[in-house]
Amino acid sequence: MSGFKSTDKYIASRDLEVAVNAAVSLQRPLLVKGEPGTGKTVLAHEVAAALGMPLIEWHVKSTTKAQQGLYEYDAVSRLRDGQLGDERVKDISNYIVRGKLWEAFESDTPVVVLIDEIDKADIEFPNDLLLELDKMEFFVYETRKTVRAKHRPVVIITSNNEKELPDAFLRRCFFHYIRFPDRETMELILQAHFPDVKQELAREALNVFFKLRDVPGLKKKPATSELLDWLKLLMIDDLDPEVLRSKDGAAVIPPLHGALLKNEQDVHLFERLAFLSRRGG
Numbered sequence: 001m002s003g004f005k006s007t008d009k010y011i012a013s014r015d016l017e018v019a020v021n022a023a024v025s026l027q028r029p030l031l032v033k034g035e036p037g038t039g040k041t042v043l044a045h046e047v048a049a050a051l052g053m054p055l056i057e058w059h060v061k062s063t064t065k066a067q068q069g070l071y072e073y074d075a076v077s078r079l080r081d082g083q084l085g086d087e088r089v090k091d092i093s094n095y096i097v098r099g100k101l102w103e104a105f106e107s108d109t110p111v112v113v114l115i116d117e118i119d120k121a122d123i124e125f126p127n128d129l130l131l132e133l134d135k136m137e138f139f140v141y142e143t144r145k146t147v148r149a150k151h152r153p154v155v156i157i158t159s160n161n162e163k164e165l166p167d168a169f170l171r172r173c174f175f176h177y178i179r180f181p182d183r184e185t186m187e188l189i190l191q192a193h194f195p196d197v198k199q200e201l202a203r204e205a206l207n208v209f210f211k212l213r214d215v216p217g218l219k220k221k222p223a224t225s226e227l228l229d230w231l232k233l234l235m236i237d238d239l240d241p242e243v244l245r246s247k248d249g250a251a252v253i254p255p256l257h258g259a260l261l262k263n264e265q266d267v268h269l270f271e272r273l274a275f276l277s278r279r280g281g
Contacts, residue, residue, distance in 0.1 A: 003050070010039070010046040011181075011188045019176035020047055026174060029115075029133055029155035031165075034178030037223025040158040043178075044114035047156060051112065056153075058100040059116045066128030069099040069115075070138050070147075092142050101132060105149040112154045119159040126169035134172060181224065183210065193228055197235060204244035205231050208254050212261075217269055222260040230259040 004020040006012040012020075020043075023030035032040045048055035058069055078095040081088050088094045098106075104113045118126060132138045136149035157173065159165065181189060183206060190202050205227070213221045222230075233256045243255060253270050254260065261267050 004047050005050065007046065007050075009192050010042065011185060011192055012043075012046070013179070013185070016043075016176060016178060019174060023156075023174035024051070024154055027152055029157050029173045031157045031159065031170070031173035031175045032178060033159045033161055033175070035180065035221070035223055036160050037225040038178045038180060039224060040178060041114065041116055044112060044116075044156045044158075047154065048112040051110075051154065053154065054107070054109070054111045055114060056100050056104050056107075056111050057114045057116065060118055060121050060125070062120050062122075064121045064125065066121075066125050067099075069101045069129065070132065071099050071102055071140060072097045073142050096140065096142060101138075102147055104153045105136065105147055107153075108150065110151040110153060112156065115155065115157045117160060118157050119162040119165065123163065123166070127166050130169060130172065186224070186227070189224060190228075190231060194231060194235065197231065198241070200241040201234060201239065201244075202231065204241040205234060208244050209260070212254070212270070215270060215273060219265050220262050222262075226260050226262070230254075230256060233259055 003017075003024070004012075005017055019032075020030060032043060034040055044057070045055060073092075074095040074097055078089055078092070100113065104111050133155065136152055137146055139146050186206060186209075187202070190197060190206070194202070209222065209227050209230070212218075237256070239255065253267075257267065257270070261270065
């Protein structure tokens with residue numbers, strides 16, 4: 001099995017490559033943090049492709065419970081079938097709905113499991129998975145059977161840092177924080193996604209992007225995904241790079257800024273700064 005490396009389509013830092021391969025070697029979950037839009041979720045897809053494994057995705061919501069990753073007992077369907085005289089009610093296993101971890105444990109080949117945005121769930125969610133992720137097994141009370149993993153999956157867990165995760169959970173993970181790409185890395189990312197982009201347009205777009213990220217008071221700084229969307233629109237419109245150049249150093253709200261600024265407070269902030277900059281000029 002080959003290790004994980006940066007590819008033509010996914011630019012990973014050396015530290016990230018080391019973190020992924022270390023987690024795989026240690027057979028520990030890889031906990032990946034970083035601001036939204038820095039490629040945490042895409043990482044799982046790239047790791048699965050690099051290792052030649054299927055990917056099982058579990059996207060966590062605020063209402064998600066850890067038990068749902070194992071299984072759920074559909075008592076309502078069983079009651080309904082019992083009222084209808086359905087023969088299925090005699091076997092309770094017909095009403096056990098298997099979760100993503102059960103699916104991973106029963107796979108005949110090793111898989112990569114993505115537990116995406118774990119910090120969205122209740123604070124008890126990570127702790128409720130400790131035993132299962134450690135022992136790679138769980139007990140199904142309704143059928144009185146234990147489900148054991150045929151192969152230990154590669155587990156990748158992402159977090160946007162919306163809330164602190166429990167210490168006991170953190171101790172069991174290999175941790176990596178994806179730092180926001182510097183200018184040189186971002187140039188490689190743009191080239192990977194848009195090999196035909198005009199270099200002058202990419203250069204001016206990056207100038208605007210990094211200046212915008214430095215604006216004090218932004219509620220949500222644009223990230224890599226916003227930059228890629230924005231540059232794609234600029235290419236579709238065949239925008240003249242000259243349009244992106246600031247006049248006399250003045251702040252100018254960029255064209256198609258809806259791809260970069262995602263709330264009205266940030267748009268109004270940038271408009272005010274642009275106005276003050278022009279008036280000062």
